[in-house]
Amino acid sequence: MENAIYLILLLLSSFIPAIIIFFLKESSTNLRNILNLTGIFFKIILVFIIFQGVKLGVKFKFSYEIVNGIEFVLKADELSLLFAILSSVLWLFTTVYAISYLKNSPNQGQFFGFFSLCVMSTVAIAIAGNLFTFFIFYELLTLVTFPLVMHNKNEASKQAAISYLKYTIFGGLFFLIGIVGLYMISGVQEFVSGGFLSQINVENHKYLQIIFVILLIGVGVKAAIFPLHGWLPLAMAAPAPVSALLHAVAVVKAGAFGIVRIVYEVYGIDFAYSLGLLTVLMIVAVVTIVYGSIKALLQIELKKVLAYSTVSQVSYILLGVSLFGPIGTVGGLVHLVHQGIMKITLFFCAGAFAKTYGIKEVSQMNGLGKKMPLVSFSFTIASLGMIGIPPIAGFVTKWYLALSAVENNLWFILVVIGISALLNAAYFLPILYRIWFLEPENEKQKIVPTKYFESRAFLVIPALLTALISLLLGIFAFSDWSALSWVEYLVKLEYK
Template identity: 40%
Template sequence: MEKVLLVLPLMIPIFSALLITNNRLIKESQITKVVAVTVVLNAILALFSIYINPITHLHILKVNNFLDLYLRIDQLSRLFTLLASFLWVLTAFYAFGYMKSKPRLRQFYLFFTLTLGIVLGIAFSGNLFTLYVYYELLTLSTLPLVMYNGTEQALSSGKKYIIYSFSGATLILFGMMLLYSVTGTMAFSPRGILTYVDSADHSILLLSYIVMFLGFGVKAALVPFHSWLPTAMVAPTPVSALLHAVAVVKSGVFSLIRMTYFIFGATAVRALDAPKYLMPFVVLTIIMGSFLALHQEHLKKRLAYSTISQLGYMLLGILMLNPNGLSGAMLHMINHALIKITLFFIVGAITLKTEKKYIHQIDGLGKQMPISMLCFAIAAISLVGIPPTNGFVSKWYLGLGAMNGNNLGYIFILLLSAFLTAGYLLPIVVTAFFKNNQSNEGNSREVNPHDAEGQIKTVSLDPGKAMLVPIMGLTILIVILGLFPNPVISFLNGIIVDAF
């Protein structure tokens, strides 16, 4: 029974997706109810599996030490499971409001639900082979979501996404074979499986680490493998939010943490001197993403390039190879997920309610959508790293990690990127609240016939509760985690103990 409970969070979304495909059993009007029950029930079962179930590891199918489908739960698994399950519930309810008038809802929710089970499979993976299998399934399940609109642009974006993803997968597989030729195992282990690096194996292990880092870096939008991410913005906003918050890019970051600290180990990576070869890519990702975001007028594309830069922060923390750096990377994985999904939810609400997609079109929008734009302002401030928001906490730990490693140049990079982040996000807030577009204002006002003086009354364009409640809840959480970060930091300390 305990073994069944371990795999239920992975199987229920798949079973639910199969139900959704049956239009006789599940009518169109019932799809959202099925999805709501699935994501909520699955979140509860995931919590039960990772905290209460006594079984924490399970071999599903083992051919040899390489071909081994193996599930294992540790503190890092718990972190990613909690993050994915929580954000999936919020995104589902947001999608109910956003997608209700869209076509092909059955197709959308089929892959939306299926992807949840696959992401949890990544979280539960006990070795590199299992992680690789779920990682590839993630590409296949998210591809139809990227191409959902069916336009020429969507199909082109999907083609680019799958080419980049499969290219990264090829690098990962090559690195896995090199690693296995030396170690004979790929099971995740605290502090890694390499207790030392033999000089005869140095070149093979270094090549293995570098190609796998670049391979997993594709989904983490590592420059120069980043360009698939902005083009994927053609997808509906709930998909964009998941791509940027947890489903794809954070799966890449999670996999890099697994590989670095639970396969190779910090000691071995340091002995290989691998960061020397990879840090230029990471620094370029942080700076280039920020500069490219500055030049985007399209709201979603500006957020997409912002994501590239912010992912660089996480990769920087991973390669620092010290406890504070890794804490900063994991904190930013959590905090960026909450911030960025909030920003995408708001931009989606703007597009849905006003059909505006560009920054120059939102003059005075703060008067029409006061709650949404206030939440946007708070999330933007947090991404810059201004206290008392959660973005400040993760960047503080990244700064501490840079100081621990005597890499003051990284602090300069973090500060420069923070200024650039302010440069591409705060103008959106200023435009919405402090610029007054007469045509916009005219469209948002109507005469109240019950007002004897004929005063003009502003009509709110904030979205309905299905979309607004997740936005407000996430914004409140952004502030709470900035004011009270210690519970999260204490949780992460369990991962730090395993890693070092």
């Protein structure tokens, strides 16, 4: 074990506050908020300490043998830190936002207890060192997000939670079958750069192809790939902070991250390509991208527009992985970060619109630019980024994917990217037109604006900051501190 204490503390920074919060009185609002924020700040500090260590070549690993041949392993590497940093930083914004959004709401103790367990599970997924450990926290994530989806306790949220549980149990079963299948032929589970399957002699390639499909189904449920996405639009019955974490930070990203791990560190990108598995992944990604965009175009509720947008946008990550070569990989992995930041901005804005004016449908958004200029500005930046308008972060993703398609002579992928961008524009631009160019309706305001902001300050500030980050990550994409820079570094390690 090497520097294991840092990895253990990384998980305890959320676990301990969660346990304490469950035992607090409902009225202990200030103490609960302090515990939440202290835990997340401590986690961010630890993540960046580990990040600096990994850059310098320091090893971080914890392992414990549970039974003969099966180990619980935590390990920090370049790929895991990409997801861990994203999760930790966005969780800070989401926590601040949730504290404001749920002010004076019931059952906050239960909400923030499970909220902290959710970030623990997500970061644990990031630093899981083998398939067994990944599976443990992948399923724990299901259990701790279930109460969050059902938080409102109305009929819609109950049905959404039941649907979510059915889908994820189904996915978890397939994931477990795939893991057991791999263990039977390899006896290995630990993630290895280049893939552990590429380093052993497995003659029955058909068996490995079948196992890949089983694993893809298993993690594809949380990644919301078509046709395993049905739970996600229903889950929009949850409060806005939950929607934000489902789409941008935790569940959907955990599924996409799982697929990345399987391709690069279980099979290995070269071996996966030789087995024809990248073609399967490409077909799944293309179908999901187009399907999600079309469905988003047909929705009337704002959060469902954003939900189907996620179905489409997350599959850009899979598309980048399927485009064999470093350029496509860069495009896919950087989208893990860029999409997360843009999407969380959109859900922050949707929640602010709903909380301030009771707006839930697109048809109710007329004139919001005059009523809520800062939130509307944030929504506009993130929307344009989703379309792929430069210099916002979303453009970087589509540029790299397009370059990879040209490099591999996959011209139909350029067509798919173009169609998707047009469909993105078709459902986002009319919303922006309503916000900025139509006259506002005379609706009774539900929350009086504060002295300095158009709504509660901490409904506005997180949205504004994440929107600005989306813009800065695009403008300074080629700087040394950008997400693109780190992704290019880890991709060089993968293809060296």
